[in-house]
Amino acid sequence: MMPDPIDVYPERSHIESNDADLTQKHLEQTYSARFTITRTGSCSCNHSRTDAGSFAVEEIQQTGDVLLRTDRVPAVIALYVQDGRVEVEHGRLTGSAGPGEWLLASTGVGSVQVRVRDATLRSLVVSRTLLTEVAAMDTDTSTVPRFTGLAPVTAAAGHTLAATEQFLNRILTAPEPPANRLLLTSTARMVASAILAGFPNDLPTDGAPEGGGDAYPALLRQAVEFIRDNAAHDVGVGDVASALYLSPRTVQYMFRRHLDTTPTAYLREVRLARAREELIAGDRSITTVAATAARWGFAHTGRFAVLYRRTFGESPHETLRR
Structure with missing residues (x-):
């Protein structure tokens, strides 16, 4: 690509x-x-x-x-x-x-x-x-x-x-x-x-990874950091691309090449993990699955529950009742 x-x-x-x-x-x-x-x-x-x-x-x-x-x-x-x-x-x-x-x-x-x-x-x-x-x-x-x-x-x-x-x-x-x-x-x-x-520049000339062999390129690490830092906000591939001065297609390419996923799927995984952390730490008398789902970008509670069970092997309500 x-x-x-x-x-x-x-x-x-x-x-x-x-x-x-x-x-x-x-x-x-x-x-x-x-x-x-x-x-x-x-x-x-x-x-x-x-x-x-x-x-x-x-x-x-x-x-x-x-x-x-x-x-x-x-x-x-x-x-x-x-x-x-x-x-x-x-x-x-x-x-x-x-x-x-x-x-x-x-x-x-x-x-x-x-x-x-x-x-x-x-x-x-x-x-x-x-x-x-x-x-x-x-x-x-x-x-x-x-x-x-x-x-x-x-x-x-x-x-x-x-x-x-x-x-x-x-x-x-x-x-x-x-x-x-x-x-x-x-x-x-x-x-x-x-x-x-x-023209002379600071890009590596021999194809060797920077930093003695980091697993992923610096731009991908920056994209991952941006997603993690902004997972609670309404962001998408276009926002990631703009933050790194890249095109959306290049961002898509980096995630597929190095992580075998898409930026959208990676963002969903981060949001599911954050929602799970919130449910584990939540108070059953105050915390609700619907509010947690909405806070992490899942507008449809039923869809959130399906994704959650598929990812963690239990329902969000089971996590909250622990």
């Missing part, structure tokens, strides 16, 4: 302008970020983007000397410099790139400062959610990936990124871009994998 990261079919946007205010508004809308932009001399921006929701490809021509600052861009952006120069300060990470080189302009977290000097660029844009989902699929002990450098790990990694970008650009900018969800999903996974493999 694969994650389903495609939010929309490919959509194209474009701006070509030397109007500073119009360009800033376009960039802020495109990247969902508030920018402080400083320009030196006459500047113009030609920006084309093909967006598939969780990933996008871009072509950018920026004349002049432009400095962009923002507290955070909520996506990972990898730039390929065809001409000109780009310099990036990203928290404690710094880097620069010239013609024929790749550079991370954003890791999706933390403040960013990007300086562009008369540059022609191509870019890959990937959501943090997509990267996390792909890491969860490929690495049994994955956490939310954190990048530790802005330049590719090797020259070969840069060549792979370039080949990936060229392939994506040909597919997404064709006169009739693909509308097949399966193809787009596979493409999304490919670009996310290329970025994770191409």
Whole structure:
């Protein structure tokens, strides 16, 4: 089972302008970020983007000397410099790139400062959610990936990124871009994998479990903790997914792969166990089976009784009478 990261079919946007205010508004809308932009001399921006929701490809021509600052861009952006120069300060990470080189302009977290000097660029844009989902699929002990450098790990990694970008650009900018969800999903996974493999990060590289051999990946442990902490509330798979910045399908995949169950079934097991603890500790003069069932998310007392007996080999009333 694969994650389903495609939010929309490919959509194209474009701006070509030397109007500073119009360009800033376009960039802020495109990247969902508030920018402080400083320009030196006459500047113009030609920006084309093909967006598939969780990933996008871009072509950018920026004349002049432009400095962009923002507290955070909520996506990972990898730039390929065809001409000109780009310099990036990203928290404690710094880097620069010239013609024929790749550079991370954003890791999706933390403040960013990007300086562009008369540059022609191509870019890959990937959501943090997509990267996390792909890491969860490929690495049994994955956490939310954190990048530790802005330049590719090797020259070969840069060549792979370039080949990936060229392939994506040909597919997404064709006169009739693909509308097949399966193809787009596979493409999304490919670009996310290329970025994770191409730039230094803290994911394990040899497939060995983190922490010396923990049985389950960190994201699954976090999902289990979320369910246990919120079992008394009206939560579902969507809430678990949102808390971990994953898709519901990825959460379902992790539970089936590692626990041979579903998140919904696991939540039901936790609620049944909590209800049993309450009945065992309850006072028969105050505690009722119906109230306990309702408190732990079982609106139908009869159905609760059936599940309870199937799980514990006795009825909830027998437990309460102990």
